[in-house]
Amino acid sequence: MNKKTIASLLLLAAFSFAAAFENSLIRLPQFQDKTEEPLSAYALTGNPAAALCPENVQILRLGTAFSTLGYRRAYDPAATRLYRADFTTLRRIDDRSFFSTNISYDEYRQRDIFASMEKDFYDDYFSMIDSTVGNTAYYGPRLQILYNIRLTEKLFFGVEADYGVERSLKDTFPQTITIMRNSHYRAGFDYRGKRATLGVFGRYYDDQTHYEAVKQYSEVETKTYYGYNVYYNELATSTAKKRRTRNGLEYGGHAGFGSGTPVSVDISVSGLHRISRADLLRGSYTRERGLWQRQGVHLNGNLNWYPEEGPAAVRVYADYLAFEDWGKSMISNALVIENEEIRSRFGAMLVYRPSLAQQAYAGAEGGTVSYDYREYVFPFADVRGGFEWKFYAGAGIYLGAKTRTTFSLGYEKEIPRFYWNTTDFENIDVIINLEQLFSFGYINLSFEYISKKPANDLRTVESVAFGVSIRRK
Amino acid sequence: MKRKLHHIVLLSLALLLGVSCLLFEDKPLAVDGNLTIRLQFSAPSEEDSSLSVPVAGLDVLIYTRDYNIPELEAVTDSAGSVCFEGLPYAHYNVESHAVFRPNSYTEIEMVGAKSLILTVDSIGTDSVYSDTVMLEKSKRGLKINEVYTSGPPNNIFYFYDQFFELYNGLSERIYLDGMIFLRLRSSALDADTLSVTYIYQFPGTPGTGRQYPLEPGAFAVLAGNAFDHNLIGPIRGKTVDLSHADWEFYNMIEAGAYDNPNVPNLTSNNGRVSQASKVDFMVGLTGDGLALCDGTDYDQTDGIDCRTVIDCVEYSSSPDHIKEVPTALDASYGGVGQLKYAGQSLERIRPGFDTNNSAIDFVIISKPTPGYHHE
Numbered sequence: 001m002n003k004k005t006i007a008s009l010l011l012l013a014a015f016s017f018a019a020a021f022e023n024s025l026i027r028l029p030q031f032q033d034k035t036e037e038p039l040s041a042y043a044l045t046g047n048p049a050a051a052l053c054p055e056n057v058q059i060l061r062l063g064t065a066f067s068t069l070g071y072r073r074a075y076d077p078a079a080t081r082l083y084r085a086d087f088t089t090l091r092r093i094d095d096r097s098f099f100s101t102n103i104s105y106d107e108y109r110q111r112d113i114f115a116s117m118e119k120d121f122y123d124d125y126f127s128m129i130d131s132t133v134g135n136t137a138y139y140g141p142r143l144q145i146l147y148n149i150r151l152t153e154k155l156f157f158g159v160e161a162d163y164g165v166e167r168s169l170k171d172t173f174p175q176t177i178t179i180m181r182n183s184h185y186r187a188g189f190d191y192r193g194k195r196a197t198l199g200v201f202g203r204y205y206d207d208q209t210h211y212e213a214v215k216q217y218s219e220v221e222t223k224t225y226y227g228y229n230v231y232y233n234e235l236a237t238s239t240a241k242k243r244r245t246r247n248g249l250e251y252g253g254h255a256g257f258g259s260g261t262p263v264s265v266d267i268s269v270s271g272l273h274r275i276s277r278a279d280l281l282r283g284s285y286t287r288e289r290g291l292w293q294r295q296g297v298h299l300n301g302n303l304n305w306y307p308e309e310g311p312a313a314v315r316v317y318a319d320y321l322a323f324e325d326w327g328k329s330m331i332s333n334a335l336v337i338e339n340e341e342i343r344s345r346f347g348a349m350l351v352y353r354p355s356l357a358q359q360a361y362a363g364a365e366g367g368t369v370s371y372d373y374r375e376y377v378f379p380f381a382d383v384r385g386g387f388e389w390k391f392y393a394g395a396g397i398y399l400g401a402k403t404r405t406t407f408s409l410g411y412e413k414e415i416p417r418f419y420w421n422t423t424d425f426e427n428i429d430v431i432i433n434l435e436q437l438f439s440f441g442y443i444n445l446s447f448e449y450i451s452k453k454p455a456n457d458l459r460t461v462e463s464v465a466f467g468v469s470i471r472r473k
Numbered sequence: 474m475k476r477k478l479h480h481i482v483l484l485s486l487a488l489l490l491g492v493s494c495l496l497f498e499d500k501p502l503a504v505d506g507n508l509t510i511r512l513q514f515s516a517p518s519e520e521d522s523s524l525s526v527p528v529a530g531l532d533v534l535i536y537t538r539d540y541n542i543p544e545l546e547a548v549t550d551s552a553g554s555v556c557f558e559g560l561p562y563a564h565y566n567v568e569s570h571a572v573f574r575p576n577s578y579t580e581i582e583m584v585g586a587k588s589l590i591l592t593v594d595s596i597g598t599d600s601v602y603s604d605t606v607m608l609e610k611s612k613r614g615l616k617i618n619e620v621y622t623s624g625p626p627n628n629i630f631y632f633y634d635q636f637f638e639l640y641n642g643l644s645e646r647i648y649l650d651g652m653i654f655l656r657l658r659s660s661a662l663d664a665d666t667l668s669v670t671y672i673y674q675f676p677g678t679p680g681t682g683r684q685y686p687l688e689p690g691a692f693a694v695l696a697g698n699a700f701d702h703n704l705i706g707p708i709r710g711k712t713v714d715l716s717h718a719d720w721e722f723y724n725m726i727e728a729g730a731y732d733n734p735n736v737p738n739l740t741s742n743n744g745r746v747s748q749a750s751k752v753d754f755m756v757g758l759t760g761d762g763l764a765l766c767d768g769t770d771y772d773q774t775d776g777i778d779c780r781t782v783i784d785c786v787e788y789s790s791s792p793d794h795i796k797e798v799p800t801a802l803d804a805s806y807g808g809v810g811q812l813k814y815a816g817q818s819l820e821r822i823r824p825g826f827d828t829n830n831s832a833i834d835f836v837i838i839s840k841p842t843p844g845y846h847h848e
Contacts, residue, residue: 219812235809235810236810236812236815273496275496291498293498326500328500329505331539331562333592334503334562335500335501335502335504336506375506376507377506378542
């Protein structure tokens with residue numbers, strides 16, 4: 001295994017454009033990762049029983065990411081900044097078991113958020129707004145632990161826990177405090193036979209978020225959205241509190257054939273359910289405002305041709321995700337929102353490995369998406385679909401005996417959801433890594449730039465990330 | 474070992490199924506936004522008042538303050554009915570107002586209003602709601618037209634700029650002599666008398682006095698403190714100038730009470746009405762009851778006779794407020810959702826508009842309008 005590449009990819013994953021703390025229900029595999037060998041079942045499914053520990057690793061990472069949202073929706077921030085420090089260890093306990101821990105601390109700042117009390121207004125159908133414009137800083141630690149043990153010669157068991165707490169303060173009047181507690185617990189089995197591997201896994205997801213807006217002089221005038229267009233006028237109070245509770249389950253299985261041979265196939269299927277509740281707390285009373293459920297199915301698979309001899313390798317992959325949401329108003333006890341989304345993509349990547357030290361890859365993927373979103377309180381529908389595509393290429397070369405660089409380029413068409421004023425985005429991403437070997441280990445510097453340009457607007461969304469990581473030898 | 478593993482796997486699956494049953498809910502059958510409201514508008518027959526006749530060609534307005542959805546207007550058909558479709562479950566107010574001319578020399582002003590609370594729980598999954606609204610001849614008279622109590626935008630808890638506005642909707646001059654203005658205490662909803670917290674009286678003799686007239690279509694501003702509140706630094710430019718108010722509340726036993734010598738006073742402790750309170754006439758910022766009475770019953774020790782009430786208003790910002798004023802005087806209460814210290818005021822939809830239902834009669838306006846009506 002190429003450790004340098006692992007470090008680079010881990011770093012990039014850590015400082016990607018995504019918000020800091022959110023623990024999403026749906027896990028989309030990154031098929032472009034780890035080009036030097038076939039993706040593991042753990043990378044595809046997250047089954048902790050399928051995780052591998054070829055050697056002990058310790059990585060300290062520091063990084064920051066800045067983004068400017070020139071093009072944004074009403075309740076998006078104008079700009080964001082993310083600072084992160086994290087420490088990862090992967091350590092073998094004995095020849096049967098190993099564990100991995102990751103401790104991180106994030107600070108995520110959002111600037112000029114119009115009215116939203118939520119960290120991500122568009123992530124919830126029952127989001128709440130107040131009457132302010134301001135800046136918010138979210139900060140908090142997060143701990144992830146993974147334990148994997150070989151129960152019998154061919155059967156492995158793994159368990160993973162992830163727990164984080166985050167706080168925020170919006171420096172406006174009324175001031176808004178947010179406390180989030182987010183955790184997931186995953187367990188699974190993996191049977192690794194000579195010809196085939198077979199795994200099952202389950203995941204429980206729990207997210208508790210508490211918002212509290214406190215008056216400065218005028219009372220807090222809050223509104224609860226039922227979807228993204230109609231809101232319910234809440235009673236003005238000296239403090240407005242909201243509680244968001246999310247619980248979810250994911251369960252599935254995966255199978256692999258030809259693992260360790262030049263031709264291998266992995267497929268996985270999982271089902272997912274999540275329920276999200278939004279309650280308003282007024283005095284000692286709880287006013288239920290809405291609940292929405294998501295359920296869906298996720299299938300993916302890849303076919304790898306990685307011959308031991310010869311410089312070429314091929315990865316072909318496919319991913320299918322379909323889910324539907326429905327939302328219920330707890331005021332009227334009636335259906336208020338329905339949403340159905342289907343995403344499928346198919347891709348292929350050619351890897352060229354002229355030597356152990358150098359490699360290059362290029363690939364393309366395409367797929368269809370369809371979104372069918374409907375609000376019923378005041379009729380609104382957004383039905384859209386189309387073809388998404390992406391071209392990408394990258395390379396890794398040694399500049400000297402101890403210096404290695406990797407870079408990748410991507411060009412993509414994305415059909416976004418919950419953007420009413422544009423049909424698609426044109427995305428460009430550039431990633432550059434530079435890694436130097438020292439006596440104590442490796443130091444890696446990374447740079448990432450992402451640009452998203454809407455089809456009918458000159459304004460763009462720009463994001464730049466810088467990171468440094470130290471990995472002990 | 475294998476047997477143990479089988480047990481673990483089966484237990485895990487059973488646990489997943491059990492948790493999923495506990496966690497998740499069934500999709501509701503009723504869909505919001507499909508509600509149909511059918512209203513029948515009728516008026517008492519000219520020939521026989523015990524009968525009612527449908528009213529055609531009537532403009533009807535329906536709106537909700539629950540959601541940010543537009544108001545809807547429609548005109549009644551020849552059968553006097555009107556239908557609104559595609560509405561969400563919510564609290565609605567229905568208003569209708571028309572002037573009829575049965576002949577060239579007569580005009581009749583009719584009003585009809587109703588408050589509807591429509592949720593799945595109240596009407597079930599049936600998505601059609603039908604009701605009848607009886608039109609009444611407009612009750613013109615002396616009314617409490619505006620209630621400004623919630624305070625200007627400030628962070629010093631300033632609310633001493635309260636005022637109340639009267640409007641004479643009669644076609645002739647009216648005299649305020651001896652009338653009393655009350656802050657109410659909680660009374661039984663079917664009570665014959667009103668319990669009183671504060672009682673203030675206009676000078677003059679009730680009923681027969683002719684010193685303090687109010688012309689038809691005129692407003693009278695009753696100020697808590699009749700001075701320009703904009704002179705106070707933190708609220709400069711955010712509130713009202715009451716130095717030219719028509720009347721000022723003045724408590725004779727309040728030490729150091731402000732009294733504008735150019736503004737006549739409504740007073741307590743003047744020999745007829747009396748109270749122990751040593752503070753000025755102040756009412757709840759976003760919830761209280763007020764009454765204007767003719768002054769023939771001014772002995773508040775046994776309550777004020779409801780038959781002497783000229784107009785009565787109850788208001789509260791809370792939708793869960795427990796009513797405190799007899800329903801015969803005010804069927805509900807206005808001001809739901811009103812903010813404290815935001816400069817908001819409560820005013821009748823139109824000058825003097827009165828259906829004895831403050832939820833319908835009053836609207837929250839963004840700034841007070843002493844001596845005139847909002848647009």
